[in-house]
Amino acid sequence: MPETVPETVLELDDLTVRFRLRRGDLTAVNGVSFAIARGETFGLVGESGSGKSVTARAIMRLIPNPPGEIQRGRILFGGSNVLDKSDAEMRALRGRHIAMVFQEPMSALNPVFTVCEQISDALRTNLGLSRREARERVVELLSLVGIPSPQKRLDSYVHEFSGGMRQRVMLAMALSCNPGFLIADEPTTALDVTIQATILELITGMIERLGMSLLFITHNLGVVAHSCDKIGVMYASHMVELGEKREIFANPQHPYTVGLLNSIPRLDIQARHLTPIAGSVCNMMEPPSGCKFHPRCAHAMDVCRREVPKLKEVAPGHHAACHLHDQGAAA
Amino acid sequence: MTAQGATDDMLLEVRGLTKHFTLHGDIYSKLAGEKAQVLTAVDGIDFHIRRGETLGLVGESGCGKSTTARLVTRLIEPTAGQVRLKNEDLLAFSPRRMKETRKDIQLVFQDPYSSLNPRKTIMHILSRPMEIHGLARSWNEKRERVLHLLHRVGLSVEHIDRYPHEFSGGQRQRIAIARALSVEPELVIGDEPVSALDVSIQAQILNLFRDLQEEFGLTYLFIAHDLSVIRHISDRVAVMYVGKIVETAPASALFDKPLHPYTKALLAAVPEADPDKPPPRLTLKGEVSTPIDPPPGCRLCGRCPRELPVCAEVEPQLVDVGGGRQVACHNL
Ligand SMILES: Nc1ncnc2c1ncn2[C@@H]1O[C@H](COP(=O)(O)OP(=O)(O)OP(=O)(O)O)[C@@H](O)[C@H]1O
Ligand SMILES: Nc1ncnc2c1ncn2[C@@H]1O[C@H](COP(=O)(O)OP(=O)(O)OP(=O)(O)O)[C@@H](O)[C@H]1O
Ligand code: SF4
Ligand code: SF4
Ligand SMILES: [Mg+2]
Ligand SMILES: [Mg+2]
Numbered sequence: 001m002p003e004t005v006p007e008t009v010l011e012l013d014d015l016t017v018r019f020r021l022r023r024g025d026l027t028a029v030n031g032v033s034f035a036i037a038r039g040e041t042f043g044l045v046g047e048s049g050s051g052k053s054v055t056a057r058a059i060m061r062l063i064p065n066p067p068g069e070i071q072r073g074r075i076l077f078g079g080s081n082v083l084d085k086s087d088a089e090m091r092a093l094r095g096r097h098i099a100m101v102f103q104e105p106m107s108a109l110n111p112v113f114t115v116c117e118q119i120s121d122a123l124r125t126n127l128g129l130s131r132r133e134a135r136e137r138v139v140e141l142l143s144l145v146g147i148p149s150p151q152k153r154l155d156s157y158v159h160e161f162s163g164g165m166r167q168r169v170m171l172a173m174a175l176s177c178n179p180g181f182l183i184a185d186e187p188t189t190a191l192d193v194t195i196q197a198t199i200l201e202l203i204t205g206m207i208e209r210l211g212m213s214l215l216f217i218t219h220n221l222g223v224v225a226h227s228c229d230k231i232g233v234m235y236a237s238h239m240v241e242l243g244e245k246r247e248i249f250a251n252p253q254h255p256y257t258v259g260l261l262n263s264i265p266r267l268d269i270q271a272r273h274l275t276p277i278a279g280s281v282c283n284m285m286e287p288p289s290g291c292k293f294h295p296r297c298a299h300a301m302d303v304c305r306r307e308v309p310k311l312k313e314v315a316p317g318h319h320a321a322c323h324l325h326d327q328g329a330a331a
Numbered sequence: 332m333t334a335q336g337a338t339d340d341m342l343l344e345v346r347g348l349t350k351h352f353t354l355h356g357d358i359y360s361k362l363a364g365e366k367a368q369v370l371t372a373v374d375g376i377d378f379h380i381r382r383g384e385t386l387g388l389v390g391e392s393g394c395g396k397s398t399t400a401r402l403v404t405r406l407i408e409p410t411a412g413q414v415r416l417k418n419e420d421l422l423a424f425s426p427r428r429m430k431e432t433r434k435d436i437q438l439v440f441q442d443p444y445s446s447l448n449p450r451k452t453i454m455h456i457l458s459r460p461m462e463i464h465g466l467a468r469s470w471n472e473k474r475e476r477v478l479h480l481l482h483r484v485g486l487s488v489e490h491i492d493r494y495p496h497e498f499s500g501g502q503r504q505r506i507a508i509a510r511a512l513s514v515e516p517e518l519v520i521g522d523e524p525v526s527a528l529d530v531s532i533q534a535q536i537l538n539l540f541r542d543l544q545e546e547f548g549l550t551y552l553f554i555a556h557d558l559s560v561i562r563h564i565s566d567r568v569a570v571m572y573v574g575k576i577v578e579t580a581p582a583s584a585l586f587d588k589p590l591h592p593y594t595k596a597l598l599a600a601v602p603e604a605d606p607d608k609p610p611p612r613l614t615l616k617g618e619v620s621t622p623i624d625p626p627p628g629c630r631l632c633g634r635c636p637r638e639l640p641v642c643a644e645v646e647p648q649l650v651d652v653g654g655g656r657q658v659a660c661h662n663l
Pocket of ligand 1: 026028047048049052053068103497498499501502527528
């Protein structure tokens with residue numbers, strides 16, 4: 001069968017990000033590699049604090065320095081390394097070609113500008129629209145993201161918007177210039193399921209129409225199940241599992257992924273207690289040796305305490321970083 | 332269960348609660364002398380929560396949930412309506428009395444990024460409320476309590492001297508939860524308190540809420556968009572749509588058999604964590620309804636698959652339909 005190799009839009013190679021804090025160093029992202037093809041949606045999931053947002057910010061070159069620094073690795077966007085670009089080149093890339101929806105809207109929106117001013121700013125600088133054209137386009141965008149009576153809300157400030165409305169303002173801003181690549185960090189956490197479905201439809205439409213690619217960070221495994229093509233699972237700064245969506249849901253190979261899938265609360269039954277993964281989360285200032293999951297893993301072996309497991313292919317296109325998959329390891 | 336007087340165990344009672352906001356027009360409409368627009372964020376809602384009970388509050392983004400939370404904690408004052416705490420008129424409390432009462436009603440804000448002081452360490456953020464309310468005196472005692480709280484929300488000693496911006500979104504959310512719990516409140520209002528957490532840590536925090544409720548009889552008003560979380564944590568659920576409560580019911584009844592068309596639409600739109608299940612369905616058509624000058628009649632008009640001619644003219648009222656349920660709809 002002839003295979004068409006899809007064009008790779010983004011490739012991360014051994015990305016390592018470190019923060020130098022008063023009490024010592026914290027490696028937030030540790031040797032992470034993955035690739036996203038044109039038109040593809042890559043879902044990044046994992047434990048809270050595992051390094052998902054730092055990975056996203058590194059791609060945008062928005063790691064605060066100090067205390068943060070990219071210690072190692074390459075971030076290839078359209079074949080060239082983002083880390084080698086000048087600040088001016090980065091500004092040209094951001095917004096127009098790569099846009100990002102930040103996890104906490106208020107961290108990215110400016111409280112002293114109106115909603116219209118914030119969104120139209122990008123439209124005017126990137127697309128050269130006039131004030132009036134930009135204003136009209138903002139009304140259109142706000143209505144696309146489901147803000148009622150957009151003409152009447154245009155001149156509101158973001159603190160006069162609800163949590164979910166702020167999130168949608170940010171999304172409207174990110175989508176305003178039809179970026180080829182969108183990074184969406186928890187873009188629907190503040191949305192009810194009906195508006196969430198509307199927003200996901202809007203994004204899917206842009207993927208189909210414009211061949212947009214999407215890095216989708218979310219805790220909502222229901223959204224992942226229906227919106228992503230591939231999934232990467234992070235735990236304590238490492239990518240621990242990587243593969244096609246169906247494969248990961250049907251056949252998870254890393255004990256953390258298995259625990260995560262078992263923790264999902266169900267809609268059809270009301271359990272008295274939920275089952276989180278046993279043990280406490282990893283201390284990132286003094287991480288355990290070897291596999292960072294070993295203190296919580298029911299399968300931990302001696303080698304797990306000694307050696308960091310490498311990401312290995314365990315089935316075609318399916319990778320896991322776990323010593324259970326070493327040759328000859330007891331399963 | 333003993334038959335108690337209906338009001339004895341009532342912790343919070345809200346009647347006719349209403350909040351209007353005045354919108355800024357753009358400069359042109361101001362020059363043209365147009366009247367400022369009024370937005371009705373919360374439109375005459377009634378609900379109650381008994382001691383030790385959890386009321387889940389769900390609804391469309393922008394329907395007035397956070398505004399309700401802020402009204403009940405008196406961070407903003409209502410345009411009309413009553414809030415009664417333990418049978419007393421909360422809105423009549425003196426500033427001094429209100430200050431004391433704040434300890435008992437804690438709000439976990441929807442946006443931890445803006446609710447945590449960026450210039451204070453976690454130790455300060457978590458120990459200051461204890462100090463103010465005289466819950467811990469010596470430094471050692473404070474530190475011990477802070478460490479205990481951190482541990483319960485899945486953080487540890489490594490985090491104690493750090494500043495809010497040095498955390499991930501979900502870590503910040505857990506700090507906000509720890510702060511609310513630090514003063515031993517009676518009523519905790521959680522505005523999306525677990526939305527930034529992965530499902531494993533979320534399960535841990537939900538279990539914590541449950542355990543504290545069993546241990547200390549805490550009462551919760553729990554706002555969330557994740558319906559499986561709402562189902563798990565709530566005894567009763569209230570569903571809001573554009574400023575109104577459209578359905579209230581015991582949690583299991585609501586999820587097993589939703590009655591209001593909006594509630595049905597919500598349940599149909601939940602994406603299940605299984606790629607082989609059908610994708611969520613959108614059963615509501617058309618534009619989202621507006622809280623600015625809403626037309627008379629039902630707010631769902633124009634979007635509702637069960638609409639009748641009467642719906643556009645007469646606003647449906649919440650009526651008892653048995654089984655502890657109330658629904659506001661002309662065509663059940
Ligand atoms: N500016 C910063 N200074 C110091 N440490 C930081 C900073 N930003 C992030 N960290 C740390 O880096 C780690 C990874 O954070 P990141 O925000 O990437 O987590 P995440 O996977 O996005 O988590 P969440 O799901 O909770 O948002 C965390 O341990 C966090 O405390
Ligand atoms: N200070 C304010 N000035 C003007 N309008 C406001 C103000 N605060 C809230 N609103 C409006 O009131 C309505 C209800 O907002 P609220 O924050 O209560 O919604 P919500 O139900 O919490 O939504 P979400 O789920 O998106 O957080 C929204 O239309 C919002 O824009
Ligand atoms: S490497 Fe060892 S400790 Fe780590 S997940 Fe695999 S079995 Fe568990
Ligand atoms: S009152 Fe009419 S429009 Fe409103 S929900 Fe019921 S059937 Fe639909
Ligand atoms: Mg994050
Ligand atoms: Mg809200």
